[in-house]
Amino acid sequence: MSKQHLPLWEVFVRSRRGLDHKHIGSLHAADAEQALLAARDTYTRRQEGVSIWVVRSSDIHASQFEDEDAFFEPAADKVYRHPTFYDVPEELKL
Amino acid sequence: MSSAHFRYVLRLGDNALVLGQRLSEWCGHSPFLEEDIAMANTALDHIGRARMLLSHASAIEGKGRDEDALAYLRDEREFGNFLICELPNGDYAFTLVRQYLLDVYHQLLFEALRASADEELAAIAAKAVKEAAYHARRSGDWVLRFGDGTDESQARAQAALDALWSYTGELFTPDAVDDAMQAAGIAPDLAQLGARWRQIVEAHLVAATLNVPPDDWQADGGREGLHTEHMGRLLAEMQFVQRAYPGLDW
Amino acid sequence: MDNPSHRAEQARFDAIIAAEEKIEPRDWMPEKYRRNLVRQISQHAHSEVVGQLPEGNWITRAPTLRRKATLLAKVQDEAGHGLYLYSAAETLGVSREQMVDDLLDGRAKYASIFNYPTLSWADVGAIGWLVDGAAIVNQISLCRTSYGPYARAMVRICKEESFHQRQGYEIMQTLAAGSAEQKAMAQDALNRWWWPTLMMFGPHDAESAHSQQSMQWKIKRQSNDELRQKFVDQTVEQARHIGLEIPDPALRWNEERGHYDFGAIDWDEFQRVLNGNGPCNRQRIGDRRAAHEQGAWVREAMLAHAEKQRRRAAGRAA
Numbered sequence: 001m002s003k004q005h006l007p008l009w010e011v012f013v014r015s016r017r018g019l020d021h022k023h024i025g026s027l028h029a030a031d032a033e034q035a036l037l038a039a040r041d042t043y044t045r046r047q048e049g050v051s052i053w054v055v056r057s058s059d060i061h062a063s064q065f066e067d068e069d070a071f072f073e074p075a076a077d078k079v080y081r082h083p084t085f086y087d088v089p090e091e092l093k094l
Numbered sequence: 095m096s097s098a099h100f101r102y103v104l105r106l107g108d109n110a111l112v113l114g115q116r117l118s119e120w121c122g123h124s125p126f127l128e129e130d131i132a133m134a135n136t137a138l139d140h141i142g143r144a145r146m147l148l149s150h151a152s153a154i155e156g157k158g159r160d161e162d163a164l165a166y167l168r169d170e171r172e173f174g175n176f177l178i179c180e181l182p183n184g185d186y187a188f189t190l191v192r193q194y195l196l197d198v199y200h201q202l203l204f205e206a207l208r209a210s211a212d213e214e215l216a217a218i219a220a221k222a223v224k225e226a227a228y229h230a231r232r233s234g235d236w237v238l239r240f241g242d243g244t245d246e247s248q249a250r251a252q253a254a255l256d257a258l259w260s261y262t263g264e265l266f267t268p269d270a271v272d273d274a275m276q277a278a279g280i281a282p283d284l285a286q287l288g289a290r291w292r293q294i295v296e297a298h299l300v301a302a303t304l305n306v307p308p309d310d311w312q313a314d315g316g317r318e319g320l321h322t323e324h325m326g327r328l329l330a331e332m333q334f335v336q337r338a339y340p341g342l343d344w
Numbered sequence: 345m346d347n348p349s350h351r352a353e354q355a356r357f358d359a360i361i362a363a364e365e366k367i368e369p370r371d372w373m374p375e376k377y378r379r380n381l382v383r384q385i386s387q388h389a390h391s392e393v394v395g396q397l398p399e400g401n402w403i404t405r406a407p408t409l410r411r412k413a414t415l416l417a418k419v420q421d422e423a424g425h426g427l428y429l430y431s432a433a434e435t436l437g438v439s440r441e442q443m444v445d446d447l448l449d450g451r452a453k454y455a456s457i458f459n460y461p462t463l464s465w466a467d468v469g470a471i472g473w474l475v476d477g478a479a480i481v482n483q484i485s486l487c488r489t490s491y492g493p494y495a496r497a498m499v500r501i502c503k504e505e506s507f508h509q510r511q512g513y514e515i516m517q518t519l520a521a522g523s524a525e526q527k528a529m530a531q532d533a534l535n536r537w538w539w540p541t542l543m544m545f546g547p548h549d550a551e552s553a554h555s556q557q558s559m560q561w562k563i564k565r566q567s568n569d570e571l572r573q574k575f576v577d578q579t580v581e582q583a584r585h586i587g588l589e590i591p592d593p594a595l596r597w598n599e600e601r602g603h604y605d606f607g608a609i610d611w612d613e614f615q616r617v618l619n620g621n622g623p624c625n626r627q628r629i630g631d632r633r634a635a636h637e638q639g640a641w642v643r644e645a646m647l648a649h650a651e652k653q654r655r656r657a658a659g660r661a662a
Contacts, residue, residue, distance in 0.1 A: 005441055006126070006643060008434065025500075026431040027128055028440060030239075030650035037232055041132035042424055046504070065371045111409075118403045118412070121419055122396035123631065125639020127427050130396065134420035141413045148409075162408045186642050242652060243645030250641070335407035335465050342523055344407035344465070344515075 008057040009035040013049035021053050098274040100154045105174035107147030112179040114140030139225040146218045166336035170326055171319035178261035180325045187250035190236040192258050197230035198294055199265050206282035241302025256307045263312030361562055366492035369435035377561050381491050382436050386443045389429035390454035392422045394628050398462045414511050425501045432493040448633045457540050459622030466519050466533035472512015474541040481575045490562035520586040535591045543614045545572035576604050
């Protein structure tokens with residue numbers, strides 16, 4: 001019945017100045033202008049944002065489930081990247 | 095003066111109310127889900143605008159008829175909206191071409207009304223102009239897509255434009271109320287407004303590969319309460335509950 | 345498919361579920377888990393979308409401008425919620441178009457409650473109060489569902505829905521405190537919507553086809569009967585507060601259980617409506633199909649325009 005598919009877009013909204021854009025959902029639109037308007041109408045009805053990004057879902061490249069161990073496990077034992085790893089005198093407020 | 099003032103603000107309110115009523119008919123029936131949401135936003139803006147304008151009209155009149163009394167308990171002859179607002183929605187092209195013609199009009203009108211001598215009206219206009227700017231961007235985008243889309247969408251948009259064009263003259267032809275309001279510094283010069291509207295709209299229609307229709311027959315009469323046959327049905331539906339059970343709170 | 349070569353993935357999946365963590369779109373998942381989710385989320389989405397229609401029936405007749413605006417905003421939210429849910433289902437590899445086709449061709453189900461007609465203004469109040477009230481009970485529970493995108497959609501939906509039930513209750517409260525005609529209108533609406541609302545929670549746990557597996561996978565977090573009981577318990581007091589009577593002679597407080605006992609649900613009616621023979625099934629799907637078919641040229645036009653623009657831009661770049 002539905003022959004052509006409207007592309008899927010991911011929507012990112014900055015909720016207020018000073019904050020990052022955050023993924024908030026997705027929608028269908030023919031192109032970027034339409035995606036922006038639809039994002040405004042759908043995802044900022046309750047003053048959720050001051051700025052919107054839209055990105056075609058197919059343009060997002062993501063790490064895979066299989067990558068999880070190789071990508072993220074090795075960071076687990078690098079405790080020296082965290083400030084609490086180091087012994088310094090408390091009173092100096094370093 | 096004060097009766098012209100009342101009538102002027104009331105007419106603005108009626109335009110917003112009647113158009114908002116038409117737009118809300120799309121709820122749940124538009125071409126895809128994103129449009130259901132977007133169309134409801136536009137309808138809500140118009141209903142919100144109607145409430146502010148009718149409440150202001152009520153204050154000017156000073157007879158205790160609140161926004162609901164004005165919306166639900168007046169008869170057809172007392173409504174002063176432009177005829178173009180009450181025409182049935184037709185197809186999506188008709189709805190959005192009409193919306194574009196009116197959105198540009200409202201954007202220009204409210205821009206000007208921000209400087210109105212009526213401070214309350216100026217404050218309403220300051221809010222409404224932002225909504226109208228967004229509406230015009232959205233409906234203008236649709237006009238472009240329809241005109242420069244498929245053969246079918248172009249034919250539908252052109253047919254809508256041809257049918258609607260004759261209802262735009264009313265927007266820019268001042269009557270006694272408009273003249274009195276302009277003289278009082280409350281309303282802008284409609285001739286000037288009309289010229290700018292024409293410039294913007296014509297350029298956009300050309301970009302959308304649509305033909306600007308000839309200026310032949312122009313409909314008129316909405317402001318004096320002489321409506322199309324569609325208006326009675328629109329009001330019968332809108333006012334049904336209040337009319338069937340008079341004098342109650344809802 | 346669930347075969348031995350996926351033993352490691354299966355163990356990983358089970359561990360995530362056991363640890364109350366979320367499954368995310370690119371994770372490996374059992375095919376049955378995926379299918380079960382697609383079914384549940386798309387049904388939920390269809391319910392929101394079809395759910396626009398019964399209340400939408402009264403937007404143009406809302407008796408005050410405030411009521412008109414709030415009803416329109418509420419119905420708009422239903423469309424939005426449908427969109428969030430379709431999006432969540434799409435992360436499982438099914439397209440919106442496919443789901444819409446399934447709905448329009450009668451292959452997909454949606455909440456049966458929307459196959460009942462809205463006959464008076466009080467029905468708008470009853471739907472907000474009862475139907476949304478029941479939906480919220482269910483949805484709050486689903487905020488803890490094991491599939492990440494579904495859970496996130498639910499959190500968002502619950503946040504937005506918080507005004508819906510209040511909107512409906514306020515209408516009922518006003519009517520119940522109004523004229524004799526208005527109060528009768530409110531009671532009549534409650535009489536007609538009460539039992540279909542109780543059916544919304546689905547069959548009894550013992551007869552529910554998908555329930556057990558869904559609970560194991562933590563897609564569903566509470567059983568149909570638990571949720572239904574919760575709804576009854578909280579609604580009885582709300583009805584009493586505005587002087588309306590719940591149409592169930594068997595309804596009474598059970599001290600021992602600490603819950604209200606209530607009468608038997610007419611499951612024949614439930615099955616009849618679910619299988620397409622309620623008062624408005626044909627009308628609802630007919631309306632959705634008309635919107636979809638009459639909108640086809642609109643969707644084609646916007647795609648054609650986008651394609652023209654793309655080619656023009658490519659031509660300029662060349």
